[in-house]
Amino acid sequence: xxxxLQIRGEVLDVKRAGSYFVISxxxxxxxxxxxxxxxxxxxxxxxxxxxxxxxxxxIHQVQMRGMYGGTLDIVVGVNGSGSxxxxxxxxxxxxxxxxxxxxxxxxxxxxxxxxxxxxxxxxAPLFMLAEQLRERGCxxxxxxxxxxxxxxxxxxxxxxxxxxxxxxTDDGSSGTQGRVTDVLPEIMEKSDSAVVYAxxxxxxxxxxxxVASEKRAHSQCSVEESMACGIGVCMTCVLPxxxxxGVTRMVRSCVEGPVFRGDRVRWSDIGTVPADTWGAPxxxxx
Amino acid sequence: MTRAVFSxxxxxxxxxxxxxxxxxxxxxxxLPAPVLTASxxxxxxxxxxxxxxxxxxxxxxxxxxxxxxxxxxxxxRMAETPSGMLNSIGLQGPGIDQFIEKDLAWLEQRGARxxxxxxxxxxxxxxxxxxxxxxxPGIAGIEVNISCPNVENRGLVFACHPDSASxxxxxxxxxxxxxxxxxxxxxxxxxxxAEIAHSVVRAGATGISVMNTTLxxxxxxxxxxxxxxxxxxxxxxxxxxxxxxxxxxQIRKALPDIPILGMGGIRTGQDAFQFILAGASAVxxxxxxxxxxxxxxxxQHELAQQLADHGFSRLSDAVSYAxxxxxxxxxxxxxxxxxxx
Ligand SMILES: Cc1cc2nc3c(=O)[nH]c(=O)nc-3n(C[C@H](O)[C@H](O)[C@H](O)COP(=O)(O)OP(=O)(O)OC[C@H]3O[C@@H](n4cnc5c(N)ncnc54)[C@H](O)[C@@H]3O)c2cc1C
Ligand SMILES: Cc1cc2nc3c(=O)[nH]c(=O)nc-3n(C[C@H](O)[C@H](O)[C@H](O)COP(=O)(O)O)c2cc1C
Ligand code: FES
Numbered sequence: 001x002x003x004x005l006q007i008r009g010e011v012l013d014v015k016r017a018g019s020y021f022v023i024s025x026x027x028x029x030x031x032x033x034x035x036x037x038x039x040x041x042x043x044x045x046x047x048x049x050x051x052x053x054x055x056x057x058x059i060h061q062v063q064m065r066g067m068y069g070g071t072l073d074i075v076v077g078v079n080g081s082g083s084x085x086x087x088x089x090x091x092x093x094x095x096x097x098x099x100x101x102x103x104x105x106x107x108x109x110x111x112x113x114x115x116x117x118x119x120x121x122x123x124a125p126l127f128m129l130a131e132q133l134r135e136r137g138c139x140x141x142x143x144x145x146x147x148x149x150x151x152x153x154x155x156x157x158x159x160x161x162x163x164x165x166x167x168x169t170d171d172g173s174s175g176t177q178g179r180v181t182d183v184l185p186e187i188m189e190k191s192d193s194a195v196v197y198a199x200x201x202x203x204x205x206x207x208x209x210x211v212a213s214e215k216r217a218h219s220q221c222s223v224e225e226s227m228a229c230g231i232g233v234c235m236t237c238v239l240p241x242x243x244x245x246g247v248t249r250m251v252r253s254c255v256e257g258p259v260f261r262g263d264r265v266r267w268s269d270i271g272t273v274p275a276d277t278w279g280a281p282x283x284x285x286x
Numbered sequence: 287m288t289r290a291v292f293s294x295x296x297x298x299x300x301x302x303x304x305x306x307x308x309x310x311x312x313x314x315x316x317l318p319a320p321v322l323t324a325s326x327x328x329x330x331x332x333x334x335x336x337x338x339x340x341x342x343x344x345x346x347x348x349x350x351x352x353x354x355x356x357x358x359x360x361x362x363r364m365a366e367t368p369s370g371m372l373n374s375i376g377l378q379g380p381g382i383d384q385f386i387e388k389d390l391a392w393l394e395q396r397g398a399r400x401x402x403x404x405x406x407x408x409x410x411x412x413x414x415x416x417x418x419x420x421x422x423p424g425i426a427g428i429e430v431n432i433s434c435p436n437v438e439n440r441g442l443v444f445a446c447h448p449d450s451a452s453x454x455x456x457x458x459x460x461x462x463x464x465x466x467x468x469x470x471x472x473x474x475x476x477x478x479x480a481e482i483a484h485s486v487v488r489a490g491a492t493g494i495s496v497m498n499t500t501l502x503x504x505x506x507x508x509x510x511x512x513x514x515x516x517x518x519x520x521x522x523x524x525x526x527x528x529x530x531x532x533x534x535x536q537i538r539k540a541l542p543d544i545p546i547l548g549m550g551g552i553r554t555g556q557d558a559f560q561f562i563l564a565g566a567s568a569v570x571x572x573x574x575x576x577x578x579x580x581x582x583x584x585x586q587h588e589l590a591q592q593l594a595d596h597g598f599s600r601l602s603d604a605v606s607y608a609x610x611x612x613x614x615x616x617x618x619x620x621x622x623x624x625x626x627x
Contacts, residue, residue: 003337006580052524053364053366053371096578225361228576229575232333233333233575233576234326234576235375235378236363236375237361250358271515273357279357279358281357
């Protein structure tokens with residue numbers, strides 16, 4: 001895998017899409033090594049900023065060359081002051097960028113049938129993935145879900161890449177009323193899917209991984225943990241993951257994730273250190 | 287020892303810029319350059335080596351390692367705060383054996399100068415760690431993280447009591463190679479940091495690292511509970527810089543000859559220069575690495591520029607310069623012996 005770069009990019013364009021902002025930026029050198037599921041860390045507020053920690057965003061699209069050299073897009077949902085600041089950037093504003101980061105989605109070697117599930121802005125990294133799966137001749141069914149219509153991202157665009165597109169919203173403002181996992185089992189049966197790719201909130205990922213396991217399909221889930229560094233040096237972004245040796249470890253989601261096998265993450269134990277974790281506290285110890 | 291000479295950043299060699307001798311020492315620990323990484327903010331150097339050549343730094347201070355593997359605490363482990371952050375990692379790590387086998391071996395092969403940070407939950411663990419490190423090649427020094435709860439004494443932090451602080455340092459001293467530099471890393475959360483400094487120096491520390499994080503807390507107003515799973519956490523970053531500069535200053539005043547590795551919120555070469563002037567012979571860069579992964583090397587170059595701009599041709603001449611008496615001024619810097627009382 002190639003090294004992440006630390007570069008200065010420049011905003012090309014900020015567009016609204018529902019309740020999100022799509023930010024296009026120059027990112028020399030990054031598109032070349034980006035694979036679906038990689039993310040970027042973006043500095044907030046300039047060099048003197050009191051917001052010291054970079055914010056993480058999935059890489060949505062890349063363009064290798066063009067008028068500005070390598071460019072890419074991210075999709076930003078305004079959450080707190082960092083994402084707010086980003087949404088207020090304008091053309092030519094500089095951005096400090098580190099990326100591409102993390103382990104991307106693993107692509108199947110064979111032309112198997114795949115389902116892609118995105119929750120809210122979690123659909124952002126699925127576009128590149130859908131393209132690459134289609135190029136390999138895979139069937140690609142897409143399920144996008146959100147609380148309400150304007151929190152769906154990219155439904156029109158992804159339709160062109162998908163064999164089928166199913167939409168769910170909690171309030172029924174678009175598609176089927178309900179959750180992605182209400183429709184997922186039937187889609188998997190119809191398409192005989194072998195792999196499920198998912199990106200979205202933890203609760204959704206846990207439910208999708210459970211459906212995939214039930215259907216004996218492989219699942220690849222991109223998680224979202226709070227990250228201080230994003231490059232593997234601080235140990236803030238950990239979650240309990242079962243290794244090849246069957247042992248649970250607190251694993252860094254920035255470098256060993258954000259994409260994990262759904263059957264390896266101990267979803268219901270996130271936010272705890274399970275007692276059988278490698279190096280877990282023992283009686284009388286720490 | 288080879289002396290690294292840095293041309294201040296932004297000036298080409300052709301401009302005959304004043305070259306600054308950046309070599310320094312922490313007692314017997316000689317360093318070609320004065321900027322190190324801070325423990326816990328650079329893991330064991332591998333990740334940062336993707337962003338810059340880690341062998342150009344003064345050294346890598348590795349994440350505090352314990353005797354046994356540790357899972358660390360539950361998440362959330364961090365919260366951003368104004369110009370800083372809180373962390374409550376709980377010393378997650380592989381344990382000393384795997385650390386020696388994998389991390390230390392890599393650092394040695396890479397040619398980095400390595401200061402190994404150790405942490406224990408009782409004095410005996412520190413002794414055993416020192417024994418494990420004895421005769422292991424590739425260790426330039428040991429930094430003893432004493433900001434850990436002593437499980438044998440109601441979880442009181444070693445660094446907060448002169449007696450427990452000195453008992454740890456004594457144990458590490460006894461079981462280490464007598465020539466091994468030993469830095470005691472102090473916590474600012476004490477009434478009189480000079481008293482703790484005195485006690486660890488008497489116990490055999492050859493230098494002082496200061497400061498570790500200071501205890502803080504954030505309440506999440508959405509959940510209306512503590513933001514960290516560990517409830518309290520260590521505050522770090524530029525927010526704590528003035529506390530750290532104060533600690534360096536006070537220790538330098540109390541102990542004119544003890545070498546100090548200064549840290550706490552260093553973001554620029556100018557920040558690092560403050561620590562040098564206050565009495566540090568070298569500095570560590572921690573939290574700011576999360577903002578700028580190449581910060582340590584940038585800060586090292588910026589510090590060279592700061593020194594040049596202020597008329598220093600050697601870093602060592604600037605150490606403790608803020609303590610000079612009123613009649614000593616910078617133009618005499620080459621002639622005068624800097625008096626530190
Ligand atoms: C791998 C990864 C990919 C992501 N991709 C996207 C994306 O494509 N689009 C998008 O809109 N958001 C994405 N996020 C979430 C995004 O990073 C957060 O929304 C953002 O950090 C919030 O910052 P803030 O200052 O607005 O919020 P604040 O709540 O003020 O942030 C305070 C601190 O908490 C952290 N934080 C808060 N919420 C989150 C969160 N949900 N996940 C991680 N850290 C958080 C921040 O980084 C910051 O350090 C991603 C997160 C990760 C880890
Ligand atoms: C995430 C994180 C982990 C840390 N881990 C350790 C550690 O293992 N051992 C230690 O002695 N200090 C540790 N520290 C403290 C730093 O080494 C440093 O003393 C402190 O953060 C102040 O410097 P800074 O403001 O430059 O970060 C840690 C700090 C942070 C932010
Ligand atoms: S965010 Fe620092 S190790 Fe993952």
